[in-house]
Amino acid sequence: METKTLIACPTCGKKSPWSTENKDRPFCSSRCKLIDLGEWASESYTIPQQTSDEDEIFSEDLVANPNKSFL
Numbered sequence: 001m002e003t004k005t006l007i008a009c010p011t012c013g014k015k016s017p018w019s020t021e022n023k024d025r026p027f028c029s030s031r032c033k034l035i036d037l038g039e040w041a042s043e044s045y046t047i048p049q050q051t052s053d054e055d056e057i058f059s060e061d062l063v064a065n066p067n068k069s070f071l
Contacts (some may be wrong), residue, residue: 005016
């Protein structure tokens with residue numbers, strides 16, 4: 001007997017099979033998939049960014065200087 005791996009849906013937490021038969025994986029349904037997409041589109045989700053000393057040094061180069069030509 002083959003056992004199916006069940007995973008929790010990232011949106012609602014409902015357990016759903018992790019298999020090619022579940023076209024909405026890792027979500028349990030198309031509805032949950034669309035809810036997640038809407039969260040990304042509305043920028044409710046963010047990916048944290050870490051800054052480093054290098055970022056501080058090189059960010060000065062990004063400031064627009066009207067006297068400097070990039071061509």
